[in-house]
Amino acid sequence: MYFMDLFIKKRIKAIQKGDQNAYADLVDLYKDKIYRLCYRMLGNPHEAEDAAQEAFIRAYIHIDTYNPEMKFSTWLYRIATNLTIDKLRKRKPDVYLDEEVGGTDGLTMQAQLPSREASPEEAVESLELQETVQQAIEQLPEKYRSVIVLKYMEDLSLQEISEILGLPVGTVKTRLHRGREALRRQLGHL
Amino acid sequence: MECPKEIVLLMHSYFDGDLQPEGEQQLKEHLRSCAACAAHFHELKKTVAFLQYAAHVAAPPSFAAKVMEAMPKERKTARLRRFLHRHPLLTAASLFFALTFGSLASSWGERGAFSVSADEHVIIRDHTVIVPKGETVKGDIVVRNGSIRIEGTVDGDVTVIHGKKYMASAGQVTGEVEEINQVFEWIWYNIKERFNRALQSIE
Ligand SMILES: [Zn+2]
Numbered sequence: 478m479y480f481m482d483l484f485i486k487k488r489i490k491a492i493q494k495g496d497q498n499a500y501a502d503l504v505d506l507y508k509d510k511i512y513r514l515c516y517r518m519l520g521n522p523h524e525a526e527d528a529a530q531e532a533f534i535r536a537y538i539h540i541d542t543y544n545p546e547m548k549f550s551t552w553l554y555r556i557a558t559n560l561t562i563d564k565l566r567k568r569k570p571d572v573y574l575d576e577e578v579g580g581t582d583g584l585t586m587q588a589q590l591p592s593r594e595a596s597p598e599e600a601v602e603s604l605e606l607q608e609t610v611q612q613a614i615e616q617l618p619e620k621y622r623s624v625i626v627l628k629y630m631e632d633l634s635l636q637e638i639s640e641i642l643g644l645p646v647g648t649v650k651t652r653l654h655r656g657r658e659a660l661r662r663q664l665g666h667l
Numbered sequence: 668m669e670c671p672k673e674i675v676l677l678m679h680s681y682f683d684g685d686l687q688p689e690g691e692q693q694l695k696e697h698l699r700s701c702a703a704c705a706a707h708f709h710e711l712k713k714t715v716a717f718l719q720y721a722a723h724v725a726a727p728p729s730f731a732a733k734v735m736e737a738m739p740k741e742r743k744t745a746r747l748r749r750f751l752h753r754h755p756l757l758t759a760a761s762l763f764f765a766l767t768f769g770s771l772a773s774s775w776g777e778r779g780a781f782s783v784s785a786d787e788h789v790i791i792r793d794h795t796v797i798v799p800k801g802e803t804v805k806g807d808i809v810v811r812n813g814s815i816r817i818e819g820t821v822d823g824d825v826t827v828i829h830g831k832k833y834m835a836s837a838g839q840v841t842g843e844v845e846e847i848n849q850v851f852e853w854i855w856y857n858i859k860e861r862f863n864r865a866l867q868s869i870e
Contacts, residue, residue, distance in 0.1 A: 497738060504731045512726035526727060533734045610721035629718035635683060654679040657711055664717050665710025 485549050492540050504533055507550060510631060511557050517626040518561035520615045528564060532557035547640065554631070554641045558623055565619050613663040621656035624649055670697070670704055678708050682715060781813040788819075794830075800837060807842065826856070 485506075491499035511532055516525035536543075536556050543552055614622060627638045635653075639646045677694040680686040686694070698705045781794045788804045790797040794813035798804055802819040807826070814830040817838035824842035825832060832846055847856050 497735075500738070501731065501735050504734050508726040508730050508734075509724075512730060513722070513724045516724050522727075526730065526733075529726065529730070530734050530737060534737060534739070537738060606717065607721050610717050625718065629715065630722045630724075632719075632722070650679070650683055653683065654676075657679065657682065657714060660718070661707075661710045661714045664714045667713065667717070 486545065489540065489543065489545070489549065492537070500537055503549070507553055508533075510550070511553060513630055514554065514557050514626060515561055517611070517614060517630045518558070518622060519564060520611055524564070528561055529557065532560050535560070548637075551637055551640050554627070554633075554637075555643075558627070558641055562619055562623060565622075609667070610664065613660050616663065617656055617659055621652050621659060624652045625656040625660065628653060670701060674701075674704055675707070678704075678711060682711065780811075782811045783813065784809045798838070800835070828856070 485503065488499045488502050492503075508529070512525060512529040515528040515532070516522060519525050519528060532553065536553055539556075543549070614625065617625060623642060624638055627633050627641060628635075633641070635646050635649050638644075639649050642649065644652075674694065674697050677686065677690050680690060681694065698708055783789070783791065783796050784807070788798070788802045789808075790799055796808070796810050796813060796815040798808075798815070798817045798819040798821055800818040803822055804820070805822045807823040808815065808821060809826045810828065810830055812829045813827075814832065815825060815827055816833040816835065817825070817840060818835040819837075820839040820841070822841050825840050825844045826847065827845070828847045830846070832844060834840075845856070
């Protein structure tokens with residue numbers, strides 16, 4: 478843990494000195510987390526890729542405003558979460574329609590599942606479950622969606638979530654409770 | 668249902684990981700005797716398990732390379748600004764020297780002849796440099812004691828010292844545009860130029 482923090486600190490110093498290549502290491506380190514967050518928030522692989530890319534570029538441009546008191550991942554998560562919430566708010570109703578036709582790209586999703594050996598039936602089943610869960614998440618209003626994704630997809634502590642969203646821990650808890658209850662109605666009977 | 672409301676709250680405390688021993692005892696006892704709440708709790712557990720199961724998604728294989736490709740190319744002046752921003756003492760010291768020795772300040776006073784550093788793609792008329800429509804000037808342009816009118820494209824920075832710049836609506840400059848008409852701007856410009864030269868010699 479200590480070694481990792483030191484590594485990240487050194488990279489950030491190098492970036493602030495103008496070494497763009499040092500940023501590649503950080504992108505590599507956090508790409509899965511940030512992409513996953515965007516994917517779960519937006520529900521579409523293409524949009525998720527664009528959003529994750531934009532988040533990394535924003536972080537790079539504003540690296541001088543990064544406060545080292547905060548974990549770098551917390552800061553990145555904050556940028557990515559705000560970005561996806563922004564995108565959700567700007568979404569026009571007809572975009573939803575398009576997405577449903579285009580759908581969650583089955584092939585891309587399958588390629589991105591963990592590479593554990595699975596039987597074809599298992600693969601289909603797990604893919605279906607993934608999609609069901611994703612659809613349930615997408616039904617959630619954005620304020621519940623962000624806490625649920627940060628808690629269960631990113632496996633973050635309530636304290637970290639509160640820092641990312643700039644909300645008191647109590648509010649995070651309330652939203653988690655409501656989010657869990659809403660999801661229970663959709664997933665609990667499966 | 669006549670179950671106390673707090674039973675559901677206790678369930679969520681359990682999922683938040685901050686259920687106290689007394690609360691745990693109360694929840695356990697209630698779940699043993701109440702089928703409805705036991706079912707509710709079971710559904711929540713299942714929901715959480717599904718969510719955790721669905722967490723595995725990785726970025727597409729070429730993601731990192733694409734990000735690095737899309738990164739803004741850093742301009743030298745951006746790097747310089749950042750450098751000076753982080754070393755305010757150095758900036759202050761440079762300014763102090765510049766002012767004390769006054770060479771820059773006095774060089775500002777000598778209004779020299781009109782001059783321009785640009786290639787053959789420009790037209791010069793009455794101390795005004797014109798980048799014609801449809802033309803592209805590759806490289807930076809510095810105009811001293813004259814003005815510039817940009818109708819075409821400049822693929823670089825434009826600096827006007829003791830003069831004005833006019834942009835036609837179709838005019839385009841890919842780099843930074845700067846007008847220097849104040850002694851302070853002049854000093855700043857000189858400091859920047861020196862730093863840029865220093866940076867270039869480092870690189
Ligand atoms: Zn009960």
